[in-house]
Amino acid sequence: MSIKNKVAIVGIGETKVGKLPGRDPITIQAEAIRLALEDAGLTNKDVDCLLAKGLMDEPEFMQSTHLFEYLGMHPKITSCMDAGGASPCLMAMTAASLINAGLCEVAVCVEGENDATFVRRQEGVGMSRVSEESENVYGFIAAPVSYAMAARRHMHEFGTTGEQLAAIAVAMRKHACLNENATMRTPITIEDVMNSRWIAEPLHLLDCCLVSDGGGAFVVTTAERARNLKKRPVYILGAAAQMTHNRISQSPNPTHPGAWDAAPRVYEMAGVGPKDIDVAEIYDCFTITVLEQLEAYRFCGRGEGGRFVEGGRIELGGELPVNTHGGLLSQAHIDGMLHVVEGVRQVRGEGGARQVPNAEIALVTGNGGILSTHTSLILARG
Amino acid sequence: MTTEYKRPLPLPTTDTKPYWEACARHEFIIPRCRSCGKHFFYPRSLCPNCMSTDLEWVKASGRGKVYSFSVVQHPFRPEWKDAVPYVAALVDLEEGPRMSTNIVGCKPEEVKIDMPVEVVFEDLVPGVAVPKFKPSSR
Numbered sequence: 001m002s003i004k005n006k007v008a009i010v011g012i013g014e015t016k017v018g019k020l021p022g023r024d025p026i027t028i029q030a031e032a033i034r035l036a037l038e039d040a041g042l043t044n045k046d047v048d049c050l051l052a053k054g055l056m057d058e059p060e061f062m063q064s065t066h067l068f069e070y071l072g073m074h075p076k077i078t079s080c081m082d083a084g085g086a087s088p089c090l091m092a093m094t095a096a097s098l099i100n101a102g103l104c105e106v107a108v109c110v111e112g113e114n115d116a117t118f119v120r121r122q123e124g125v126g127m128s129r130v131s132e133e134s135e136n137v138y139g140f141i142a143a144p145v146s147y148a149m150a151a152r153r154h155m156h157e158f159g160t161t162g163e164q165l166a167a168i169a170v171a172m173r174k175h176a177c178l179n180e181n182a183t184m185r186t187p188i189t190i191e192d193v194m195n196s197r198w199i200a201e202p203l204h205l206l207d208c209c210l211v212s213d214g215g216g217a218f219v220v221t222t223a224e225r226a227r228n229l230k231k232r233p234v235y236i237l238g239a240a241a242q243m244t245h246n247r248i249s250q251s252p253n254p255t256h257p258g259a260w261d262a263a264p265r266v267y268e269m270a271g272v273g274p275k276d277i278d279v280a281e282i283y284d285c286f287t288i289t290v291l292e293q294l295e296a297y298r299f300c301g302r303g304e305g306g307r308f309v310e311g312g313r314i315e316l317g318g319e320l321p322v323n324t325h326g327g328l329l330s331q332a333h334i335d336g337m338l339h340v341v342e343g344v345r346q347v348r349g350e351g352g353a354r355q356v357p358n359a360e361i362a363l364v365t366g367n368g369g370i371l372s373t374h375t376s377l378i379l380a381r382g
Numbered sequence: 383m384t385t386e387y388k389r390p391l392p393l394p395t396t397d398t399k400p401y402w403e404a405c406a407r408h409e410f411i412i413p414r415c416r417s418c419g420k421h422f423f424y425p426r427s428l429c430p431n432c433m434s435t436d437l438e439w440v441k442a443s444g445r446g447k448v449y450s451f452s453v454v455q456h457p458f459r460p461e462w463k464d465a466v467p468y469v470a471a472l473v474d475l476e477e478g479p480r481m482s483t484n485i486v487g488c489k490p491e492e493v494k495i496d497m498p499v500e501v502v503f504e505d506l507v508p509g510v511a512v513p514k515f516k517p518s519s520r
Contacts, residue, residue: 134393134424135482137390140482199454199455200470202452247424254450
């Protein structure tokens with residue numbers, strides 16, 4: 001039944017990120033897929049499953065069918081999935097399950113969009129949008145407002161400080177500085193974060209993710225097939241998911257997200273624990289999002305996330321490097337797809353300047369909405 | 383001279399129509415399930431606790447507590463420029479449900495978690511009112 005060690009990620013693709021003016025989403029998705037297949041040593045003819053994150057800005061009816069047609073594929077299975085930023089890990093576990101069930105053999109999972117140039121074209125303001133019919137009247141019109149509810153509550157319950165949240169932003173930026181394909185590459189200090197303007201208190205500008213153009217993709221296949229391909233396979237040891245709500249007012253507990261339930265399940269399937277994780281690519285739409293997931297994944301106790309991120313613990317060279325690519329906070333907002341890509345890269349040993357030495361086991365998480373949806377994968381070197 | 387209200391107005395659905403009609407009369411009503419007895423918000427066509435469709439609208443006390451809040455400083459869209467800073471909040475109603483709202487009637491820096499609040503209606507345009515919350519007079 002379990003997918004553990006039955007499937008592997010054998011190819012990854014990543015487009016340039018930041019601003020890609022004039023690029024329609026389908027061209028971004030196609031490029032990411034072309035790069036991932038090239039990396040896997042496979043072609044469009046080998047693909048029998050295509051999963052795509054549903055487009056956010058200009059949704060298209062049956063978009064993934066347009067995409068596979070564009071790519072000259074005739075897959076057995078296709079679908080768009082939309083659990084927000086939890087989609088990439090959700091696509092991975094779906095692909096793994098379909099492959100494990102014998103319903104397909106080579107699955108491509110993709111996310112790609114032009115949110116930065118689209119948003120700017122429409123509104124002239126660069127923040128992601130949350131559109132809820134009765135929340136909009138009160139000014140809950142962008143994700144930072146809702147995530148601020150969780151941050152304020154976490155500070156109230158556990159004494160978490162703005163400086164502690166800032167340490168997360170500083171770490172992501174440090175890593176982005178080592179990543180040529182990152183948008184923000186000027187180092188920042190905790191003071192810089194604290195001095196950056198308020199967006200929705202207690203979140204400063206630098207506590208908030210970027211809005212970006214760009215895309216990524218990965219290829220999943222059977223462990224057997226993986227062993228005959230050109231690159232070292234990255235096995236999916238475990239996967240888990242937990243969804244809790246849509247709107248922040250309906251969250252059972254904004255400081256105790258679904259990650260708390262998913263974490264023990266993914267560890268159990270993988271047969272590892274927090275101490276075994278060498279590198280963690282943690283969905284980071286806001287600094288508070290990372291902090292809460294670090295607690296949920298039992299890297300520290302509940303409420304201790306603030307202390308855990310102090311002193312460089314989550315930086316390269318520290319106890320648990322987090323978001324070695326710079327994350328949504330400093331690399332780009334590619335909906336968590338590049339967290340999967342980076343996790344694979346690290347476990348393969350292809351991290352270059354930002355390689356975690358001897359990284360064998362990676363945790364990758366996804367989060368969507370307002371701490372609404374949560375997914376995770378544990379990847380291991382083949 | 384009338385200035386057009388450019389920020390979002392409520393968009394009544396089949397579930398919320400009675401709610402917004404009551405709001406226009408400055409009456410604060412919330413749904414309650416007759417099967418399991420729980421109040422819930424936002425309005426739905428069935429009870430999110432037990433799935434019963436045996437529902438009723440009840441007059442809520444209007445009292446609650448601040449669960450969390452944020453002083454929003456950044457106007458995400460041009461029409462919010464003259465609204466910032468405003469206080470976005472989650473309020474726990476006395477009856478149980480939690481709702482998104484604004485805290486008004488005090489300085490943003492005076493808002494605290496667990497602060498007792500009570501409902502106050504604000505007319506956004508003639509005939510369209512939304513419930514907001516102000517510090518409780520008690």
